Amino acid sequence: MIWAVAAALWVSLASGVYLCLSRDVFRVALGLAVVGAGVNLALLASGRLGSVQPAVVPKGQPFLELASNPLPQALVLTAIVIGFALVCFSLALVLGLIRDAGTDDALELRAAEPVPGNDIKPPATDPAHEPEWPPEGRA
Amino acid sequence: MSALATAPAIVPLAAAALVTAVRSRPRLQQALAMAASVALLGCALALLAQVAAGETVVVAFGGWPSPMAIEFVVDRTAAALVLITALMGVAAVLFLASDADVGDRHPLLLPLLFGVLAGAGGAFVTGDLFNLYVWFEVMLICALGLLAIGARVDQLDASFKYLALNLLGTLLLLFAVAAVYGVTGHLNFTALAGAAPAVAPGLWLAVLTLLMVAFLVKAGAFPVYAWLPASYHTLPAPVLALIAGLLTKVGIYALLRTLGDVFSPAPAVLYEVLGWVAAATMLFGVLGAAYHWDMRRILAFHIISQVGYILLGIALASVAGYAATLFYTLHHIVVKANLFLIAAIIWRLTGSYDLRRIGGLYVTRPWMTLLLLIPALSLVGIPPLSGFWAKLLLLQEAIGQGRVVWTVVALVVSVLTLYSMMKIWMEAFWKRHPDAEWQPPADTQLAPAWAVTVGLAGVTVWISLYPQALLVYVQAAAATLGGR
Numbered sequence: 338m339i340w341a342v343a344a345a346l347w348v349s350l351a352s353g354v355y356l357c358l359s360r361d362v363f364r365v366a367l368g369l370a371v372v373g374a375g376v377n378l379a380l381l382a383s384g385r386l387g388s389v390q391p392a393v394v395p396k397g398q399p400f401l402e403l404a405s406n407p408l409p410q411a412l413v414l415t416a417i418v419i420g421f422a423l424v425c426f427s428l429a430l431v432l433g434l435i436r437d438a439g440t441d442d443a444l445e446l447r448a449a450e451p452v453p454g455n456d457i458k459p460p461a462t463d464p465a466h467e468p469e470w471p472p473e474g475r476a
Numbered sequence: 477m478s479a480l481a482t483a484p485a486i487v488p489l490a491a492a493a494l495v496t497a498v499r500s501r502p503r504l505q506q507a508l509a510m511a512a513s514v515a516l517l518g519c520a521l522a523l524l525a526q527v528a529a530g531e532t533v534v535v536a537f538g539g540w541p542s543p544m545a546i547e548f549v550v551d552r553t554a555a556a557l558v559l560i561t562a563l564m565g566v567a568a569v570l571f572l573a574s575d576a577d578v579g580d581r582h583p584l585l586l587p588l589l590f591g592v593l594a595g596a597g598g599a600f601v602t603g604d605l606f607n608l609y610v611w612f613e614v615m616l617i618c619a620l621g622l623l624a625i626g627a628r629v630d631q632l633d634a635s636f637k638y639l640a641l642n643l644l645g646t647l648l649l650l651f652a653v654a655a656v657y658g659v660t661g662h663l664n665f666t667a668l669a670g671a672a673p674a675v676a677p678g679l680w681l682a683v684l685t686l687l688m689v690a691f692l693v694k695a696g697a698f699p700v701y702a703w704l705p706a707s708y709h710t711l712p713a714p715v716l717a718l719i720a721g722l723l724t725k726v727g728i729y730a731l732l733r734t735l736g737d738v739f740s741p742a743p744a745v746l747y748e749v750l751g752w753v754a755a756a757t758m759l760f761g762v763l764g765a766a767y768h769w770d771m772r773r774i775l776a777f778h779i780i781s782q783v784g785y786i787l788l789g790i791a792l793a794s795v796a797g798y799a800a801t802l803f804y805t806l807h808h809i810v811v812k813a814n815l816f817l818i819a820a821i822i823w824r825l826t827g828s829y830d831l832r833r834i835g836g837l838y839v840t841r842p843w844m845t846l847l848l849l850i851p852a853l854s855l856v857g858i859p860p861l862s863g864f865w866a867k868l869l870l871l872q873e874a875i876g877q878g879r880v881v882w883t884v885v886a887l888v889v890s891v892l893t894l895y896s897m898m899k900i901w902m903e904a905f906w907k908r909h910p911d912a913e914w915q916p917p918a919d920t921q922l923a924p925a926w927a928v929t930v931g932l933a934g935v936t937v938w939i940s941l942y943p944q945a946l947l948v949y950v951q952a953a954a955a956t957l958g959g960r
Binding site: 357362365366369372373376377379380382383384406408409412415416419422423426427430431433434437438446447448449450458459461462465466467468470471472 | 575577578579606609610613616617620624627628629630631632633634635636637639640643644647650651653654655657658661705706707709710712767768769770773823824827828829830832833917919
């Protein structure tokens, strides 16, 4: 069982990292989700796997010898929920970014860090990417 | 009263809920936010008073016995950082009442701001490794919200880069937490400290390396700092000051807490590697800053450079080193936030963050020169300002341990820091404004901004003139680290 989980962990980490290295921003977001799934597997595996004994301590025994540790199962639930929220956020962000920037190529996303036009001086920032000055009067 | 230990997380969370409820009424929201951040400051002061008397405030949730319960543990280190977090909260909320680059007032800005404060406060006080991970996630999601909330295309671009690199860091952290739990069976810091020596050395080195890399991503250390200069400069000024002051410091605190306290002594090779990483962080950060002409980008690269100094104290792995780290962190948060806020005032008065497009402030606002020079020269480390004492403590210990290369790098980087601070001073203040007709606008609403920046400069001056009080405190704090 642990080897099956290890193989699944390896496959999901490898494929996730492969996707993350893509220039396509949507694939990067998906890759992060896959890496997250792999890490959740690792967290689950940290509390022993494979036992079919329920996590209920019989009367007269101080602890269970063979059962899986229930704590990582609780932890992994927390991690899944947090990861799910972040995946939702990242998908919404990536869709908005592709719509507004008009490209899904990470190398062409230079709105925040414009490419220098000359070897020595940094580029001047595009006024469209700056806060509006003078600021409008606020109610 | 041990329930006070939950205040650094509970008060901002309650405040976030409260200001969300009144989000359709901006004035009320601002007033409530101010009240809540002052309340947080009060709680932090009360905590500080308790721990300064030598008591460690502990609260265990659910009434479980240690090490089963999730604990919040406030010792001197945590209390000082909580106080500075609360101070930054007050500064950011008050600054939002001005009109110096505060962005469009989105109704969810303040709730997210309090989310960041809750994440930082929770991370500082928690005594549980998994709980630490959760607070990092709270901070990450709230910081992402603050980045994306303006919805300009450069902000979305910055959010994406911040998300991709930080999420990878967080996943590394979660992996490391799983590995630590797998090999020790504990998450509670005190229990981990007891269980660590029993682990096989090779395995333990691998686990701690994973943990260290995860925290280095969060701290913005070389070579994994790319997320920081890619994103910070797109934020509105008060949010930027808060995030720039706090977020990387939480990563540093987590490193100090693990390598310097819970898992101390960690394998020596980790401290050695950390020292070289620190030296490279200082150098590459300051070189980035020397290149740029946008004030926000200059200052963002200086965060990285200063993170290098702070990490060096942890790498020295001694009580004096940890004391220097703590002193440096406290001084640095105030100074760095203040510089970003002053840059925002310069933006309001002159019309740009780009040093090539502005100037003339020395003639029109002579007193502002002094206001800039206090934090700017303190960042450099000119005596007698607070940065000088921080660097003195750090480099004394580095030389004492025979770390000549690290010391030389730190000194050279100080000179380069002086170069970019002087660049800001000469370009924004000394030279004439490129537009000969330029006059500072009269219809500004800067009173809250002046109050915040002068107040923070006052804190810097206080640390500069009476370093002894803070020094005694951080030495007492550092002496208790590693003593579990």
